Amino acid sequence: MAQQEPREGRLRPARRLTLTEDVYESIKTLVMDHILPPGERVNIDALARELDVSPTPVREALARLEADGLVRKRPLSGYTTTPLLSRAEFDDLFDVRQLLEGATAGRAATHASAEARQRISVEAAASIDVEAGDGYRRHAAFTALDARFHDLIAEVSGSPLLRDTITRLHSHLHLHRLYFPVAGAPDTNTEHQRIAAAIVAGDAPAATEAMRAHLSAARERHLPAFDQLPTPGTPRDSA
Amino acid sequence: MAQQEPREGRLRPARRLTLTEDVYESIKTLVMDHILPPGERVNIDALARELDVSPTPVREALARLEADGLVRKRPLSGYTTTPLLSRAEFDDLFDVRQLLEGATAGRAATHASAEARQRISVEAAASIDVEAGDGYRRHAAFTALDARFHDLIAEVSGSPLLRDTITRLHSHLHLHRLYFPVAGAPDTNTEHQRIAAAIVAGDAPAATEAMRAHLSAARERHLPAFDQLPTPGTPRDSA
DNA sequence: CAAAGCAACATCCTATAGGAAATAGGTTCC
DNA sequence: GGAACCTATTTCCTATAGGATGTTGCTTTG
Numbered sequence: 001m002a003q004q005e006p007r008e009g010r011l012r013p014a015r016r017l018t019l020t021e022d023v024y025e026s027i028k029t030l031v032m033d034h035i036l037p038p039g040e041r042v043n044i045d046a047l048a049r050e051l052d053v054s055p056t057p058v059r060e061a062l063a064r065l066e067a068d069g070l071v072r073k074r075p076l077s078g079y080t081t082t083p084l085l086s087r088a089e090f091d092d093l094f095d096v097r098q099l100l101e102g103a104t105a106g107r108a109a110t111h112a113s114a115e116a117r118q119r120i121s122v123e124a125a126a127s128i129d130v131e132a133g134d135g136y137r138r139h140a141a142f143t144a145l146d147a148r149f150h151d152l153i154a155e156v157s158g159s160p161l162l163r164d165t166i167t168r169l170h171s172h173l174h175l176h177r178l179y180f181p182v183a184g185a186p187d188t189n190t191e192h193q194r195i196a197a198a199i200v201a202g203d204a205p206a207a208t209e210a211m212r213a214h215l216s217a218a219r220e221r222h223l224p225a226f227d228q229l230p231t232p233g234t235p236r237d238s239a
Numbered sequence: 240m241a242q243q244e245p246r247e248g249r250l251r252p253a254r255r256l257t258l259t260e261d262v263y264e265s266i267k268t269l270v271m272d273h274i275l276p277p278g279e280r281v282n283i284d285a286l287a288r289e290l291d292v293s294p295t296p297v298r299e300a301l302a303r304l305e306a307d308g309l310v311r312k313r314p315l316s317g318y319t320t321t322p323l324l325s326r327a328e329f330d331d332l333f334d335v336r337q338l339l340e341g342a343t344a345g346r347a348a349t350h351a352s353a354e355a356r357q358r359i360s361v362e363a364a365a366s367i368d369v370e371a372g373d374g375y376r377r378h379a380a381f382t383a384l385d386a387r388f389h390d391l392i393a394e395v396s397g398s399p400l401l402r403d404t405i406t407r408l409h410s411h412l413h414l415h416r417l418y419f420p421v422a423g424a425p426d427t428n429t430e431h432q433r434i435a436a437a438i439v440a441g442d443a444p445a446a447t448e449a450m451r452a453h454l455s456a457a458r459e460r461h462l463p464a465f466d467q468l469p470t471p472g473t474p475r476d477s478a
Numbered sequence: 479c480a481a482a483g484c485a486a487c488a489t490c491c492t493a494t495a496g497g498a499a500a501t502a503g504g505t506t507c508c
Numbered sequence: 509g510g511a512a513c514c515t516a517t518t519t520c521c522t523a524t525a526g527g528a529t530g531t532t533g534c535t536t537t538g
Contacts, residue, residue, distance in 0.1 A: 018490095018491075019491075019492075020491085020492095053492080053493095054492055054493045054494075055493090055494095056491085056492060056493075057491085057492075076498095076499060076500060077499095077500070077501085078500095
């Protein structure tokens with residue numbers, strides 16, 4: 001576990017309405033940031049002690065996270081964090097992203113309000129100031145910005161179902177290797193601006209194509225992560 | 240006291256490995272079959288008594304169902320079953336289905352094994368014997384058959400992620416009005432066979448188009464359900 | 479007669495305890 | 509020396525009890 005705070009400091013910042021909700025967000029962050037390593041066993045009691053709550057809300061939060069695909073539950077053996085994406089799963093993910101997000105970009109170009117187009121344009125332009133910060137911090141900021149841009153387009157597409165589906169997919173993306181050098185930030189910004197321009201211009205086919213090209217390029221940028229680190233596939237999936 | 244003997248009639252047929260899993264399936268069936276009406280409050284204790292288990296596994300199952308979108312949880316007010324789909328949500332659902340399932344049909348046509356094509360062909364042909372049975376029984380059988388056909392194509396498409404996504408969508412479809420006269424069974428069979436033929440022939444564009452046309456027709460067939468019954472939108476969503 | 483305030487109720491949420499199963503380690507036998 | 513068996517520990521899973529909160533119905537007042 002290796003969590004520094006022994007007892008007094010709580011992980012969750014402020015009580016929301018229900019404790020379970022807070023625990024859910026806390027564990028989700030733990031998994032997303034790989035503080036709980038992928039493929040690792042998750043001890044319910046230990047986690048409950050760590051968060052200073054009873055096992056019950058932890059169990060409930062874990063059940064939700066299982067449906068989200070962030071943890072797995074083997075019937076009589078407890079929970080484990082979902083293993084890292086294999087090369088095949090990663091390719092599959094980006095295939096589906098191209099399909100879904102290409103559609104959202106096209107829909108956004110077709111029927112989006114003027115105010116929405118403005119927001120997209122601003123968001124794409126704001127991608128510049130990511131240069132600040134260093135290392136992990138910089139990477140986290142970049143990832144968050146990218147996620148926000150894609151989610152914004154999904155929101156504007158006018159299909160709540162499509163947006164939810166894509167959001168779910170993005171959670172899976174975080175199961176990818178988080179700590180690999182992100183070299184293509186400038187390229188990403190350029191591609192984002194191309195997409196934004198097509199949407200603002202109302203050119204649906206161009207927006208779709210720009211999005212698909214962006215995702216294709218992003219896939220290529222992520223690819224080296226599979227060669228330079230050990231255990232490319234599922235580390236300890238003994239099921 | 241842990242292994243309680245079968246008291247009265249139990250809802251779940253046979254213990255799987257974990258009690259929570261059984262409870263999850265039981266509640267899911269209850270919601271799918273509208274035994275728990277859409278938009279209705281779900282009492283945890285009452286449900287636990289009904290299933291003859293403690294509230295804990297019920298709570299855990301409900302958490303999973305919430306992630307599935309079958310129930311909603313209002314922070315300090317308990318769980319409610321998801322309201323019936325509104326017209327807009329229904330249209331949205333079929334838009335996304337056309338996008339996703341059109342893709343699966345095309346992919347199936349492109350790269351599916353000979354054995355898989357055979358299975359699809361058989362499944363499409365087997366759609367005939369639905370004529371037996373009466374009323375609810377017949378409708379349930381037809382729905383199950385339709386779901387199996389679509390799932391089979393998704394499975395053969397070679398994209399696990401796409402298949403999972405579609406499966407999740409189909410759960411939402413069951414939130415639609417379950418008890419409306421299904422008049423277009425023969426049409427459905429014909430359309431299914433057209434799709435199957437295109438996949439067997441390896442014609443991806445034709446398979447995609449056939450699937451999209453099928454879903455478009457199915458949408459039209461379902462449409463009257465919105466006119467002949469009360470509360471077309473969200474009945475009691477006071478959030 | 480309507481609206482606001484109050485009180486009782488029902489329900490959810492959290493905590494704790496005990497039983498059952500699987501895993502891991504050591505020992506014994508081949 | 510290796511493999512299988514047995515035992516002990518750890519962990520999960522289920523059940524029950526108590527505190528806190530939202531909701532509902534009734535009464536009272538304008």
